[in-house]
Amino acid sequence: xxxxxxxxxxxxxxxxxxxxxxxxxxxxxxxxxxxxxxxxxxxxxxxxxxxxxxxxxxxxxxxxxxxxxxxxxxxxxxxxxxxxxxxxxxxxxxxxxxxxxxxxxxxxxxxxxxxxxxxxxxxxxxxxxxxxxxxxxxxxxxxxxxxxxxxxxxxxxxxxxxxxxxxxxxxxxxxxxxxxxxxxxxxxxxxxxxxxxxxxxxxxxxxxxxxxxxxxxxxxxxxxxxxxxxxxxxxxxxxxxxxxxxxxxxxxxxxxxxxxxxxxxxxxxxxxxxxxxxxxxxxxxxxxxxxxxxxxxxxxxxxxxxxxxxxxxxxxxxxxxxxxxxxxxxxxxxxxxxxxxxxxxxxxxxxxxxxxxxxxxxxxxxxxxxxxxxxxxxxxxxxxxxxxxxxxxxxxxxxxxxxxxxxxxxxxxxxxxxxxxxxxxxxxxxxxxxxxxxxxxxxxxxxxxxxxxxxxxxxxxxxxxxxxxxxxxxxxxxxxxxxx
Amino acid sequence: xxxxxxxxxxxxxxxxxxxxxxxxxxxxxxxxxxxxxxxxxxxxxxxxxxxxxxxxxxxxxxxxxxxxxxxxxxxxxxxxxxxxxxxxxxxxxxxxxxxxxxxxxxxxxxxxxxxxxxxxxxxxxxxxxxxxxxxxxxxxxxxxxxxxxxxxxxxxxxxxxxxxxxxxxxxxxxxxxxxxxxxxxxxxxxxxxxxxxxxxxxxxxxxxxxxxxxxxxxxxxxxxxxxxxxxxxxxxxxxxxxxxxxxxxxxxxxxxxxxxxxxxxxxxxxxxxxxxxxxxxxxxxxxxxxxxxxxxxxxxxxxxxxxxxxxxxxxxxxxxxxxxxxxxxxxxxxxxxxxxxxxxxxxxxxxxxxxxxxxxxxxxxxxxxxxxxxxxxxxxxxxxxxxxxxxxxxxxxxxxxxx
Numbered sequence: 001x002x003x004x005x006x007x008x009x010x011x012x013x014x015x016x017x018x019x020x021x022x023x024x025x026x027x028x029x030x031x032x033x034x035x036x037x038x039x040x041x042x043x044x045x046x047x048x049x050x051x052x053x054x055x056x057x058x059x060x061x062x063x064x065x066x067x068x069x070x071x072x073x074x075x076x077x078x079x080x081x082x083x084x085x086x087x088x089x090x091x092x093x094x095x096x097x098x099x100x101x102x103x104x105x106x107x108x109x110x111x112x113x114x115x116x117x118x119x120x121x122x123x124x125x126x127x128x129x130x131x132x133x134x135x136x137x138x139x140x141x142x143x144x145x146x147x148x149x150x151x152x153x154x155x156x157x158x159x160x161x162x163x164x165x166x167x168x169x170x171x172x173x174x175x176x177x178x179x180x181x182x183x184x185x186x187x188x189x190x191x192x193x194x195x196x197x198x199x200x201x202x203x204x205x206x207x208x209x210x211x212x213x214x215x216x217x218x219x220x221x222x223x224x225x226x227x228x229x230x231x232x233x234x235x236x237x238x239x240x241x242x243x244x245x246x247x248x249x250x251x252x253x254x255x256x257x258x259x260x261x262x263x264x265x266x267x268x269x270x271x272x273x274x275x276x277x278x279x280x281x282x283x284x285x286x287x288x289x290x291x292x293x294x295x296x297x298x299x300x301x302x303x304x305x306x307x308x309x310x311x312x313x314x315x316x317x318x319x320x321x322x323x324x325x326x327x328x329x330x331x332x333x334x335x336x337x338x339x340x341x342x343x344x345x346x347x348x349x350x351x352x353x354x355x356x357x358x359x360x361x362x363x364x365x366x367x368x369x370x371x372x373x374x375x376x377x378x379x380x381x382x383x384x385x386x387x388x389x390x391x392x393x394x395x396x397x398x399x400x401x402x403x404x405x406x407x408x409x410x411x412x413x414x415x416x417x418x419x420x421x422x423x424x425x426x427x428x429x430x431x432x433x434x435x436x437x438x439x440x441x442x443x444x445x446x447x448x449x450x451x452x453x454x455x456x457x458x459x460x461x462x463x464x465x466x467x468x469x470x471x472x473x474x475x476x477x478x479x480x481x482x483x484x
Numbered sequence: 485x486x487x488x489x490x491x492x493x494x495x496x497x498x499x500x501x502x503x504x505x506x507x508x509x510x511x512x513x514x515x516x517x518x519x520x521x522x523x524x525x526x527x528x529x530x531x532x533x534x535x536x537x538x539x540x541x542x543x544x545x546x547x548x549x550x551x552x553x554x555x556x557x558x559x560x561x562x563x564x565x566x567x568x569x570x571x572x573x574x575x576x577x578x579x580x581x582x583x584x585x586x587x588x589x590x591x592x593x594x595x596x597x598x599x600x601x602x603x604x605x606x607x608x609x610x611x612x613x614x615x616x617x618x619x620x621x622x623x624x625x626x627x628x629x630x631x632x633x634x635x636x637x638x639x640x641x642x643x644x645x646x647x648x649x650x651x652x653x654x655x656x657x658x659x660x661x662x663x664x665x666x667x668x669x670x671x672x673x674x675x676x677x678x679x680x681x682x683x684x685x686x687x688x689x690x691x692x693x694x695x696x697x698x699x700x701x702x703x704x705x706x707x708x709x710x711x712x713x714x715x716x717x718x719x720x721x722x723x724x725x726x727x728x729x730x731x732x733x734x735x736x737x738x739x740x741x742x743x744x745x746x747x748x749x750x751x752x753x754x755x756x757x758x759x760x761x762x763x764x765x766x767x768x769x770x771x772x773x774x775x776x777x778x779x780x781x782x783x784x785x786x787x788x789x790x791x792x793x794x795x796x797x798x799x800x801x802x803x804x805x806x807x808x809x810x811x812x813x814x815x816x817x818x819x820x821x822x823x824x825x826x827x828x829x830x831x832x833x834x835x836x837x838x839x840x841x842x843x844x845x846x847x848x849x850x851x852x853x854x855x856x857x858x859x860x861x862x863x864x865x866x867x868x869x870x871x872x873x874x875x876x877x878x879x880x881x882x883x884x885x886x887x
Contacts (some may be wrong), residue, residue: 068799149801150828153882155845157827164566167873168559170884178765180802181795186760283805285821285829288842302826303844307858311887335865368845368857372831393498398835404845414845440856442838442847 088268392459536584
């Protein structure tokens with residue numbers, strides 16, 4: 001022990017660490033009292049990021065960056081001892097980082113901590129948020145199974161909606177004419193070198209600014225920020241009631257960060273990494289590309305907005321999001337910080353959360369996707385095994401109606417449920433709809449023979465609401481009392 | 485002679501421009517002067533100078549962009565409307581420049597005028613060369629039309645070859661002499677940089693863009709900051725003022741440092757960036773899909789083939805798939821499997837004669853036209869041909885739907 005101390009003393013003497021870095025560690029921070037646990041979100045994001053760095057380096061030591069081999073190397077990693085845990089930790093670490101950086105952003109926005117002099121803290125943080133989302137996107141792609149492959153194509157298609165340079169940009173993203181050999185290397189370089197380098201850079205500036213400007217004090221209604229006096233006031237506050245960051249405030253960060261790491265590790269152990277799907281073979285057309293959970297809501301947005309607005313939303317949506325993040329500190333750099341005096345901030349956060357949660361929930365069901373794996377209707381549902389109704393059920397399946405329409409719980413949910421079509425529509429109405437099609441239904445004009453049409457109509461006309469046995473009517477005194 | 489004008493002369497002009505420019509900057513800094521004439525004549529100066537500078541700046545940018553981003557420019561010009569709009573804008577800007585420079589010359593012309601007295605012989609030479617340059621430019625735009633497009637195939641390869649130090653004038657030697665004279669006089673303009681008032685281009689007053697256009701008593705912030713009184717502390721010792729020469733030296737070294745740093749960053753960064761941009765060209769090739777008779781008439785089948793640029797490590801991703809439909813004995817049509825909405829692979833439902841996309845539920849009829857759902861365009865078709873009893877397909881780039 002004494003030897004260690006002596007070594008440290010010698011090391012410290014020739015490096016000056018405790019002189020230069022000591023004050024940084026011990027810098028005073030305001031007492032946060034009731035909101036003190038809100039201040040751990042940033043450091044927890046950092047903890048999640050460190051998980052990603054360590055497990056990412058471990059993964060990259062066995063991952064093969066070749067479009068033809070990446071898939072097999074990932075299977076190899078998953079089957080290697082501990083490899084499954086490392087992959088799981090990387091996956092849940094990513095999820096934790098997304099959630100935590102989102103919460104951190106909301107906390108800073110609601111508490112108005114982006115106001116003078118911390119505008120640059122916010123802007124570097126906005127950069128980090130953007131890079132984290134890019135990491136999530138490119139990371140899903142590096143799994144390079146079928147979904148990863150089609151993610152690259154979908155990314156290129158979305159970039160293609162940029163005005164004028166769209167086609168060029170889309171092929172730039174693919175690094176070639178098609179998604180192939182060069183594509184994966186490009187995304188690997190982005191995920192492993194380019195974006196992490198930017199994250200480290202922005203993180204350094206972000207942390208430096210946290211120390212330079214000091215951590216924001218909890219807001220109080222009626223105490224606006226005035227750039228001309230704020231710094232002086234803040235220093236007076238620190239002198240009056242500041243506490244040293246280390247260890248009086250830092251223990252919460254340490255504790256919460258550790259909890260995050262433990263939670264991620266336990267999830268990795270219990271749940272395991274996301275499954276690797278089919279190989280990235282472009283000729284396997286039976287693919288259903290789905291984003292990982294972090295972009296599920298955006299997947300639904302692109303499915304549910306009106307068709308005419310899509311070309312605008314794909315490009316302007318992300319642009320407006322970025323613009324909002326940039327303008328927040330530039331336009332609102334002074335004035336009230338408390339959310340109680342900034343009701344719009346609460347409304348905006350609530351709106352964003354509700355919209356994302358709603359679209360996310362819809363995205364999981366994906367009602368717009370045809371259920372191409374739906375089995376033919378069982379005889380129990382059809383009701384008969386021969387005759388026009390049974391033939392009609394076969395036509396209903398063969399012509400793809402069932403992929404989008406449910407009958408008694410079987411089939412897709414893109415179109416209306418036809419379980420009781422016979423009750424709602426006449427044969428003529430049904431025939432009209434089959435021939436005319438609709439915004440989201442193809443027209444079957446010329447596609448059905450007279451015989452097929454007749455049996456299909458017979459089948460649909462036979463669909464009735466299930467007649468539940470009527471409950472026995474009881475004439476008791478108590479019911480009559482209730483009626484009165 | 486051609487190789488002198490299009491290879492030797494450009495380099496001579498550039499070397500002189502840079503060499504003499506640096507020499508004068510370091511050793512004869514104050515030997516430049518463009519004698520101000522604003523006090524002598526103002527009205528014409530305003531119209532001439534504003535027209536000239538706005539016009540020529542935009543035109544120069546339009547000349548520079550194609551040779552920095554040729555691929556992107558070609559993409560922009562690949563549409564008749566856009567090309568026509570650019571051409572008309574270019575001619576308008578050129579005429580605007582001509583108006584500007586003629587006005588600028590006119591105000592210096594009158595004998596015995598004050599403006600004429602402060603005009604040096606070098607100024608006259610510069611004005612003449614610039615006038616020739618914009619007049620020939622407008623002339624080319626009017627008489628050798630669609631320059632925006634052919635510029636990409638003629639001057640751009642030549643200029644890029646000059647920049648890569650592999651000069652190749654092959655694409656410009658065959659051009660009409662009138663167009664060539666525009667190129668040569670362009671390099672004369674570059675040559676004139678260090679000898680004339682043109683050096684002012686390197687002192688662009690960018691801060692004019694955000695400074696208040698006049699700082700006067702009534703647009704200053706009137707309220708002095710309200711700060712609580714502080715205990716008085718001893719003023720820090722004021723630093724010893726530097727001698728002017730030392731100050732200038734330090735400023736010079738700072739600027740030199742920034743310049744050298746910028747050059748270093750460019751040396752490393754530009755090739756790396758260019759490498760990233762270059763990884764996408766691949767020639768289209770014909771690939772055999774199989775014997776004609778292996779495809780029944782009236783059926784749609786999935787076919788797969790190697791894409792145009794398979795790499796040794798591409799593995800399964802080197803393949804591309806398409807839906808091939810035999811419409812008649814000799815008629816084939818091949819659809820890309822990529823949905824025109826967001827590129828997901830569409831599936832063929834043989835019983836329903838429909839293509840269906842699993843992502844957002846786009847549906848296409850058997851001829852590729854949109855049946856329902858979000859796709860904005862019909863399925864893209866690949867060129868197909870028949871050669872000695874075999875069906876062949878042209879490996880085309882992945883179709884990307886653009887607005």
